Amino acid sequence: MNYFKLKKESLKNWFSNYSLKDWRFWYKAIFVLIMTIVVLYSYIQAFVSSSNNVAELNKLINNNQEQTWTIQSILQYGIDNNSNWISTTKNGVTSIKGVIVFTTTTDGVLKASYQPFEQLVYMSSFFTLISNLLILIWMYVALLKPYNEGKKGILNNRGALIFTTYITITFLLYNIILRATVSMVDNNFISHLINEMFHTVAPIAFVGYVIFGIKRETKDLLSFKDLKLTWLYGISGLIGYGVYAIIRGLIMVAGGTPGSSQLAFPYPFLQITEKAVKMGNIELPGIVLFLIFVVVIASICIGFTSLYRVIMLKIINVKLKKKGE
Structure with a gap:
């Protein structure tokens, strides 16, 4: 009986964080619901x-x-x-x-x-799915603990910036490069919908919430020192993914899977074993293409983390001016 009473009290305490008129609650709830369905559907x-x-x-x-x-x-x-x-x-x-x-x-x-x-392992080797899972987890935690946004755990400003940058990488690489060169989607409505949710809709929705939805009142939480640490952690995560994807690919190649196959390396720019990798009209040695994308992705990580920080600071300044501070 005490267990259920505690659960009831916990639910009341959680719901007291919100008002039915609070757009943030509905935004996060709808995002979590839709993306949970999208992720589960993609696996199933x-x-x-x-x-x-x-x-x-x-x-x-x-x-x-x-x-x-x-x-x-x-x-x-x-x-x-x-x-x-x-x-x-x-x-x-x-x-x-x-x-x-x-x-x-x-x-x-x-x-x-x-x-x-x-x-399961094959699907989870795609950065698209990993980055979407990360932002879905972030939104779940934000929905349950709204007062931690911008302050604690993965909801703090550093975690939010890193996840925002990761999903931005997914958005930019796919829509600017991969969509036109290598992406193939089954020709049916559901497949196209899932594809756009992962690569376009979810990234924009998440970035929009992190920039405009989180309540921030002080510049101290977004200092330049924090920004440099954010660069370090963000790039470390990308290196970790790259090492995992390449080692997995090398193991697959050693087992007989062609290095040009997506089963070995999820993206063409990871096909370091290939003498020639073609992306659209461009054909380069795999290792050269890999090094080019290392620079591109690192630049996106550093550049957009900095850009988002500037935007957040401007939003804070506007709020402070309105308060007359």
């Missing part, structure tokens, strides 16, 4: 799609046992029949979708299968 849809592709492939093999199937003949069949399990990149590389593997049974029959855990 990937698992269901891979399962369906495996079932379709095995049905094809079982219904045509008089034919000797090889991976190459299956790939060619998929291309000729425009099968759902075929993927073609903008560079013209055609492959079987997802983390599907083929094994041969004891009676010599080819069998398709996939590992859900590998699918």
